[in-house]
Amino acid sequence: MEHIPFDVPTTDLPKLMQPPFGYRHDQWLAARRDLALKKSKAREMVKRIAKNGTNEEHGYSFVEAADVYDLMRPILAECQLGFEVEFIQKRVERAIGSSATITDVDLLITYMDLETGYFEQKILNATGLDHGDKGIYKAYTGGEKYALIIEFMIPTGGDAEGGRPTKAVEASGAEQEPPQEPAISSEQIGQIKLKVETLCKVPGEPVEQRTRRVNGMYSSLAMKLQLKELNVALLSGLSEGQAEIVLQHLDEWLENRRQFEERKGVAK
Numbered sequence: 001m002e003h004i005p006f007d008v009p010t011t012d013l014p015k016l017m018q019p020p021f022g023y024r025h026d027q028w029l030a031a032r033r034d035l036a037l038k039k040s041k042a043r044e045m046v047k048r049i050a051k052n053g054t055n056e057e058h059g060y061s062f063v064e065a066a067d068v069y070d071l072m073r074p075i076l077a078e079c080q081l082g083f084e085v086e087f088i089q090k091r092v093e094r095a096i097g098s099s100a101t102i103t104d105v106d107l108l109i110t111y112m113d114l115e116t117g118y119f120e121q122k123i124l125n126a127t128g129l130d131h132g133d134k135g136i137y138k139a140y141t142g143g144e145k146y147a148l149i150i151e152f153m154i155p156t157g158g159d160a161e162g163g164r165p166t167k168a169v170e171a172s173g174a175e176q177e178p179p180q181e182p183a184i185s186s187e188q189i190g191q192i193k194l195k196v197e198t199l200c201k202v203p204g205e206p207v208e209q210r211t212r213r214v215n216g217m218y219s220s221l222a223m224k225l226q227l228k229e230l231n232v233a234l235l236s237g238l239s240e241g242q243a244e245i246v247l248q249h250l251d252e253w254l255e256n257r258r259q260f261e262e263r264k265g266v267a268k
Contacts, residue, residue: 031113031116031118032118032120034113034115034116034118035111035112035113035116035118035119035120038079038080038081038113039079039081039111039151039152041079042072042075042076042079042081042152043152043153045075045078045079046071046072046075046152046153046154046155047071047155048154048155048156049063049067049068049071049154049155049156050063050067050156051063051156052064052067063145063149063156065141065142065144065145068145068148068149068154071154072148072152072154075152080113080114080115081111081112081113081114082110082111082112082113082114082119083109083110083111083112083148084109084110084112085107085108085109085110085140085143085144085147086107086108086110087105087106087107087108087136087140088105088106088107088108088123089105089106090103090104090105090136100129100130100131101129101130101131101135102127102128102129102135103127103128103129103130103135103136103138103139104125104126104127104139105125105126105127105128105136105139105140105143106123106124106125106126107123107124107125107126107140107143107144107147108121108122108123108124109121109122109123109124109143109147109151111151122147124143124146124147124223125143125223125224125249126139126140126142126143126146127139127142127224127226127245128140128141128142142226146223146226149228150223150228182239182240182241183236183238183239183240184235184236184237184238184239184240184242184243185240185243188240188243188244188247189235189236189243191247192235192243192246192247192250193232193235195247195250195251195254196214196217196218196250197214198254199217199250199253199254199257200213200214200217215231218230218231218232221246221249221250224245224246224249225238225242225245225246
């Protein structure tokens, strides 16, 4: 099944929105509907997950992957949904300071209707920070965890019903926040807005359609930052480091689009 890469110009998207091989259009719509209904049922069944993991070094709490798996395993089985994660490639590995390394990987996420065999796929860029050689493992595990959290809209934070409190909660009665990072600058906000508009601009296109594309672009960036939501109004809440990550991805997408248009021009 084809997925829609972020570097494909909008004018070429209709070619990718055709039924996959072997499906008539009505069969395709029915299969998509059935899969969407099962996902919707699964979302109704999820419960809040407590942040039972604690980062002692930086003093903040997080949702453990094992808790997400324990929640979703019986739900996926009851809804007859398949969930698979495949490693595609390591995109980049960069040093942070003298000992830490950030690893970016591409993961292929598959959601399948186990009754019909119909599936949908998405590409997720995941990031892992490690002081040793576990960057790829952490990126894979984090990507898998957040793919489930985002797709099935799992609420996180606080103490889930029947769950155990985090160490931070036991010590202070409230979750500790991670240390404050420098806030995003006005210059970074301006650069992000400009690059998003450049990526989403198609001459002669209705404003409503461009607005939908801009919203989709910010949703993609939210996934890369492992956030539930991101839009123009929320940019001011990002840190300086998060803004740099966003700008790196936008620069990469702009370069991919430039190369795509060059190849398209040569082909003509």
